[in-house]
Structures are given as C-alpha cells and as structure tokens.
Amino acid sequence: MTTDLTTDSSPEEELLENVDQIAEAREAILAQVRKRIYGQTELIEHLLVALFSRGHCLLMGVPGLAKTSLIATLAEVLDLDFNRIQFTPDLMPADITGTDILEEDHATGKRFFKFIKGPVFSNLLLADEINRTPPKTQAALLQAMQEYEVSAGGTTYELDLPFQVFATQNPIEQEGTYPLPEAQLDRFMFHLTVDYPEADDEVMIVKKTTSSYKAELEPVMDAQRILELQNLVRRVPVSDEVVRYAVDLVRKTRPDGSDAPDYVKEYIGWGAGPRASQYLVIGGKARAILDGRLTVSNEDIKALALPILRHRLLTNFQAEAQGLTTDDIVKRLVEES
Structure with missing residues (x-):
C-alpha cells in the first residue's frame, strides 16, 4: 500500500496502473473498519469518497450510533493523527x-x-x-477547513496535510444548541445521516461490545500515501457532458434561475452555489476511482447528489407547512434529471 506513484510512464498509463491499487486500498480499509464497525456500509463509502476528495463531513444521527467510534477507527486504520473536541457552550x-x-x-x-x-x-x-457551541467558536474552524491554516497572534500556522473535519450533530435534542451558519455548512462536502443499524448488525454490535473482545487493527496506509491518492483523484479525466450534468443539476436548485422547475421555485428559498458543482465532480472522480474505474458517469453524480445538496438548499415557509424537506426536493430533481 505504499507504492510510489512516480513512474516513467505516461500520465494515462500511470493512472491505469494505480486504479487497481486504489481499489485494493479501498477494500483493505473496509476490511479493517468492519472489524469494529458493523453495517453502515454506505456511510463508510461516503467517508472514503470525502477522504480522497479532501472534503469535510457533517454526520447527523442520534447518540449511540458509533459516529465517534467510526471516525476514530478510520483514523487508526489510516495511521493519521486524530483529535476529538467535545463542543460545549463554554468552549472558546x-x-x-x-x-x-x-x-x-x-x-x-x-x-x-x-x-x-x-x-x-x-x-x-x-x-x-x-452545534452546541456559539457561532463565534464554530467560526474558529472556518479558516482551517478552507485554507488549511490557523491565524493566531498575528502569525499564520499551516496545518499538516491531510486535514479533514468530521463533525457530528444530534437531530433530536435542540435545547441549548446553535444552528451552524450557512457559510460553515457550505464548507462541508457531505451532510450524512447515520441511521439505526439493521437487525443482524445490531445483534453483532451487542455481542461484540458486551464481551471482552477487542479487534486489533492494522494500518493500511499513511498520510503521505493518502496525499498521493488525493492528488491522483484530481487527475482523473471527466467528460464535458458529466461536468455539464453536475452544473445543470445544481442550477436547477436555484429558484430565481430559468432552469429551476416549478416546484423548486415554489418551495425553495435559496439554492446551492458553485461549490456544490465542484464537490459533485471531484466526488464523482473519487467514487469512480475507488470503484476501480477511470470513467466518471452521471450515475456517480446522482449517487452523491443528496449528501452534497441537502444542506445547501433552504426551504421556504410553504414547504415547511406541507412537510417537505430538502431531501424530498433533491430526490425529485435526481429522479427527473
């Protein structure tokens, strides 16, 4: 898993030679993570897409669904430095x-x-x-998430790469919380929902966590290798047709645009910006190459549309009155595109 990507072959040949390595790395990561995390396959796949796309993730789920354990396990498998901050109202x-x-x-x-x-x-x-800390403290992450640096006391300090933020929220308990500013929400590539496990997975979770068993994990790669693969993903070619499809999908979310369907104009107050189009394309590249493909298709864009767009749309009062969510709008846009 530590093969050097520098070769004397052409760029196209180099990409082809390394596609299989990336697909193998994906399987190796999944195999290690599944030693401790049961189920949540789609969630883990999205986290890997975000990892190799250099994107941050916001995970929404009730307590006890192993969100923290999943991120800690992923960091251990990837041999990365990992820190956890418990956000509280008095955090500065x-x-x-x-x-x-x-x-x-x-x-x-x-x-x-x-x-x-x-x-x-x-x-x-x-x-x-x-969301348990005030906006002033939430904003302390903005520069790090966008610029990969921190300014303090008139000095700017660069962060070690790769750097990614995985944030969690509890969708049930809203007392004493502060909604994330739209500017910060937009910096998260994915807004992922963490669902309850399937029955068989929950049985396995209970059996393993109530015994003395503790799975030993083997690191699959290191920070340098991840940076190489992140750079490789950005070199994956994508057709003008797929780029146009991603851009058109995002433009249809804007109620003031001529491309927007009637139901978007009726129920959406604010649509997604160009960052959504960028994430759809780079995410499509990562999804394709993790699947062992060099060709990005419209299906890759469709598969990533919901977690990329759901937090970038704002519904209006009419949508709320009818119980419509941004998920409903995005799903309909994808079905009709």
Whole structure:
C-alpha cells in the first residue's frame, strides 16, 4: 500500500496502473473498519469518497450510533493523527486553535509569547456535537477547513496535510444548541445521516461490545500515501457532458434561475452555489476511482447528489407547512434529471 506513484510512464498509463491499487486500498480499509464497525456500509463509502476528495463531513444521527467510534477507527486504520473536541457552550475559539502563553527565559529574564497548538492541529478532527457551541467558536474552524491554516497572534500556522473535519450533530435534542451558519455548512462536502443499524448488525454490535473482545487493527496506509491518492483523484479525466450534468443539476436548485422547475421555485428559498458543482465532480472522480474505474458517469453524480445538496438548499415557509424537506426536493430533481 505504499507504492510510489512516480513512474516513467505516461500520465494515462500511470493512472491505469494505480486504479487497481486504489481499489485494493479501498477494500483493505473496509476490511479493517468492519472489524469494529458493523453495517453502515454506505456511510463508510461516503467517508472514503470525502477522504480522497479532501472534503469535510457533517454526520447527523442520534447518540449511540458509533459516529465517534467510526471516525476514530478510520483514523487508526489510516495511521493519521486524530483529535476529538467535545463542543460545549463554554468552549472558546482558543480551545480549538490554540493560544499564546507568556513564558520567561530563565537565562536572560526576557519574556516572550509562545504559541501552544490546539487540537485542530491534527489530520482527522472530530468536532463532536458541533452545534452546541456559539457561532463565534464554530467560526474558529472556518479558516482551517478552507485554507488549511490557523491565524493566531498575528502569525499564520499551516496545518499538516491531510486535514479533514468530521463533525457530528444530534437531530433530536435542540435545547441549548446553535444552528451552524450557512457559510460553515457550505464548507462541508457531505451532510450524512447515520441511521439505526439493521437487525443482524445490531445483534453483532451487542455481542461484540458486551464481551471482552477487542479487534486489533492494522494500518493500511499513511498520510503521505493518502496525499498521493488525493492528488491522483484530481487527475482523473471527466467528460464535458458529466461536468455539464453536475452544473445543470445544481442550477436547477436555484429558484430565481430559468432552469429551476416549478416546484423548486415554489418551495425553495435559496439554492446551492458553485461549490456544490465542484464537490459533485471531484466526488464523482473519487467514487469512480475507488470503484476501480477511470470513467466518471452521471450515475456517480446522482449517487452523491443528496449528501452534497441537502444542506445547501433552504426551504421556504410553504414547504415547511406541507412537510417537505430538502431531501424530498433533491430526490425529485435526481429522479427527473
């Protein structure tokens, strides 16, 4: 799993030679993760697409569905630095990014400020219950998520790559929570729902977690290899037809646009921006190459449309009155496209 991607072959031959390696890496990752996580196959697949697309994920699910365990397991399998932040109402921005502390040089007596890095300085950051902290603290992640750097005390510090944020939210308990600003929501590639496990999977979960059994995981790759594969994914060719399909799908979510169907104009107050089109295409590339294909199809775009678009649309009062959600609108757009 640590083969160097640098060869003397042509770019096309190099891509073909490494497609099988990426597909094998996917299977190896899944095999290791499944030692501890039972079921949730589609969720894990989406997390891998996000990983190799350099995208962040927002996971929505009730407590006890192994969201934290899944991200920690993924970090262990990928041999990445992992930090978890429990977001609370009293959490401050410096608790995430780090802070300057005053120190004294005992030899000279001079005082100076030293920056102590916060938990954001990791490869995989789990922002647990991110909506439980005020917007000011939530915004502390914006620069890190978009620019891969942190500014503090007039100095900018670069984050080690790869860097990705996996945030969780509880959809049931809303007391004492703060909705994520739209600007921050838009920086999450995926909004994923974590469902209850199937009956057989739940039986296995109960059996394993109530015994002394603890699966030992073997790292499948490291940070350098992940960066190589992320760069490789971006070199996957995609036809103008598929790009146009992704862009047209996103444009149909905008109620003021001429491409929008009547039901979008009736029920949507605000549609998705160009970042959604970008994520659809790069996500389609990652999905194709993880499946051992060099050809991105419209089916790849359709498969990723719901988790990429659901948090980028705003329904109006009329939709809420009729019980329609953004999921309903996106599913209808995909079916009719």
